[in-house]
Amino acid sequence: MTDNAGGESTGVTERIGGYAADMGPSWVAGAIAAGPATIASLVTAGATFGYDLLWVVVLSAGAGALAQYLAMRLGLLTERGIVAVVEDTLGEPWAWLLVVDGVLAAGVAQLVIMKTVATVSATVTGVDARIWGVVWAVILALGLAGRGYRFLELAAKLLVSLVVVAFVASLFVVPIDYGAAAQGLVPAVPSGGALVAAGILGGAVHITLITMHSYTMRSRGWTREDYGTASFDVGASMLVAFGIYSLAIFLVTASVLTSADLSTVGAAQALGPLVGPSAKWLFLLGLWGAAVSTLGGNTIVPPFLLADKLGWGTTIEDDRYRWLLVATALLSAPGAFIGGAVLGQLVLVLALGTVGTPFAIAVVLYLLNSGAVPDRNSTLANVGGLALLLVTGTLAANFVREQVAGGVGPLSGFVLAVAAVLGVAILGLGGKYAAEEVV
Template identity: 30%
Template sequence: MSTAARARTGSARPPGRFLALLGPAMVAGVAYLDPGNVASNATAGARFGYLLVWVVLLANATAWLVQYLSAKLGLGTGRSLPGILGERLRRPLARRLFWAQAELVAMATDIAEVLGGAIALQLLFGLPLVVGGALTGVVSMVLLVLHNRRGSRSFEAVVVGLLVVIAVGFCAGIVAAPLDGAEAVGGLVPRFEGTGSVLLAASIVGATVMPHAIYAHSALARDRFGLVAPDQRRRVLLATRVDVTVALAVAGTVNVVILLLSAATLRGVDGTDTLPGAYRAIGDALGPVVATLFAVGLLASGLASTSVGAYAGAEIMAGLLQRRIPLLLRRVITLVPALVILLLGVDPTFALVLSQVALSFGIPFALVPLVWLTAQRRVLGESANRWWTTALAALAAMLLIGLNVALLALTIAG
C-alpha cells in the first residue's frame, strides 16, 4: 500500500511499545551533526574562542521546537511539508519558484556533507579529495538502497549507529582538553565581535536549524506511522517529544563540545580555521588517537548526513513538483556540484561554512509555512498548536530572519 493510501485509511501500523516509536528524530537529528556543523563550530572556536557558545545553545533549543512541529505535521496529516505545500501552492510558477529555492538549499546541504566525507577520507587514508567525495556519494547510495529495500527501521538503525560513532569521535578530545571554565561560562552571554562573528553565527544557525531537516522530519514521521488515528495520536506525540529531546540533546552536546574543544586547543594556532588544520592541531595538542577519532567522527558525519540529505531532496521534488525521479539517479545528479568544487580546488572548509550560510537564508521558507500549518485546526484538528507554541515558533522565525538581515547588512557594509 502506498504512503498516500495509508494516509487516507489511517495509521501505517498500530503503535507498539513506547520505545519502538522512537527513531525518526534520530535520523533527522543527523542533520545537526553534519560536516557543516563541524566546520562552523570548529571555525568559531578557533577564531573567537568561547564567544559563540550561546549561539549553539540557542540554535539547538530552537531546533527542538522546529523538529517537533515538523514531526507533528507528518503524524497529524499523513503527509510531508513539501507535499502539503505542493497542494496549496496552486499557481505552477509559485510552486516552481518555491521548489527552486528549496532545491538550492538541498544542494548546499549536499555539498557540505560530501565535502566533509572527502576531507575525512583524505585525513584518514590520504585519498585525493575528488576520490573521497565520490566514495562518500557511493556509500550514501548504499544506505539509500537499504532504505528502499529494507524500510525505514533498518535505515534508522544504521543511521543511529553512525550517530554513536559521531558522538564518540567528536567528544573524545574534551576529556583531555584544557578548558577555561570562566570563559566558557562567559560564552553564554549573547554578543558579537564584528562582522566575522555574525557570519559564523549565521553559519552555526544554518547548520543547526536546517531547512532540509524540517522538510525531512515530516516525511520520516509519515513513512514510519502514516496518518496516526486520533485515539493513538497523544501517545505517539509523547514518544515524538522524547525522540526529539534525545536527538537534540545528543546533537547539541556534541556541537557545544566541538566549539569548546576548538576554543581550548585551536585558538591562536595558525591554520586551524580549516578542518585539516584543526585535525593536525588537535593531534599536536592531544595526541594522534584523539585526532584520528575526530576524523572518524567527521567521516561518519558525512556518510550519515548525505544519505538523509538525499532523502530530503527527493521529498522536496516529489512534493513541490509532484514528480519523482529514482532516488539513486538524484543522488548521482546532486553529487556533481560537490565534485566540481573539489575539482576546482576551492578550499573545502571555506565552502562548507558558506554552504551553511546559504542554509540560514533558506530557513524562513521552511519555517514560516510550518508554523502556520501546525497552528491550523483544520489541518491538525485537536493536535494543532496551542497559542503559546505558535507564539514561541513565530518569535524563533523572526529572530532567525533578523539574523539573516543583519548578516546581509554587515556583509555589504564591510
C-alpha cells in the same frame, strides 16, 4: 502506596524504553545537523572568538528541537508531505517556492559535504580524495536506492551515537576553562561574528531539516497515534544528542585552537601537537562519521521534495523516486573536485541555508494555524515558533548585511536577491493569515 509508586515507575520506564526502541526520523535530521558544516562553524567560532559565542551553541540545540517539533506536528497532524499540504492550502506557486528553496539549499550543501567526506577519507586512508568522491557517490546510490529509508535511519542512529561519543571523549584530553566558558553564556555578537553565529544556528535550524521531517515520518509509517514517540524522538536526537555534540566540539576548539584559518581536517590535525594524538584522532574520526551521516541524510531531501511536488511516491517502491535518489547521489561526486579551503565554504553553505530557513518556518507556522490541520497550534507553540522566526530572520538579515557591506558581487547579489524574494513571501504569508483571521 509503595506498590503503586513502583508500578507507575515501571510503567514510565517501559514507556521510555518503547520510545527509545522506536526512535528514528528525527535522528536522520540530527545526522544532517551534526555534520561537517556545523563542525566548521563551531571550529571557526571557537578559534576566532574563544568562548564568546557559547550562548549561540546552547541556543542552537533548543532552537533545533523546537523547529523539528513544529515540523513533526505538521507531518503527524496532516499525515502528508509538506509540499502537498502547501500546494493544497496555499497554491502551486507557494509549493514551487518551497521546493526551489529546499532543493537549492540541499543541493549546494551536498557538494561541499561530499568534498569534506572525500577529504577526511583521503586523510585517514591516504587514497586520493577524488577517488573517494566517486566511491562514496556509488555507495550512496546503491545503499539508498537498494535498501531505502530504513537503511539510512539505522546508519544515522549508529553514526550519530558514535560521533557524539568521540567528541565527548575528546573533552577529557583537552583542558577546558569553565570560568571563561560561563562568561560566553551572556548573549553578545562580537564584531565579525554574525556570519559564524548564523552558521551555528543554521546547522540546527535549517530548511532541509524542517522540510524533510514529514517525509521521514511517512516512511516510518507514523500517524497521529505516534505523537508521544515522535516527540521523544525529537528531544533525544536534537536537544540531547545534537546539543552534547555541539557543546563538546565548541569547548574543545575554543579551549585550544587560536587560528580560524584551518580546514576541518586541519583543525583535527592541529590538536595533535597541542594536546596530543588522542585528541587529534578522536576529532578526526568524529568528523569522518559526521560527514558520512550528513551526506546520506542530505541526499534524500531533494528527491522527497521533487517527488511530492510531481505527485510521485516518496519511497523506493516508486521507481521514479528511486531514480531521483540515484541521480542525487551520483551528482554529489563532483563535490570532491571543488578547489579551495573547505572550512569557509561549509560555513557559507550553512549561512546561505539560514537565509531560506525563516520562510520554511513561516510556512509551517501558517499551516499549523490554518484549516490544514485538525488541531491548531497552542499559544505556547506559536510563541516559540514566532521567537524562532525572529531569531533566524535576524541572523539571516545580519548575514546578508555583512555580505552586501563587502561589496555586491555575484555571490552577495544572489544572496540578496534570494533574501528579498523570501522576505516578501514571508510578509505575504503574514498578511494572508491576518486577512483570514479578520474575516
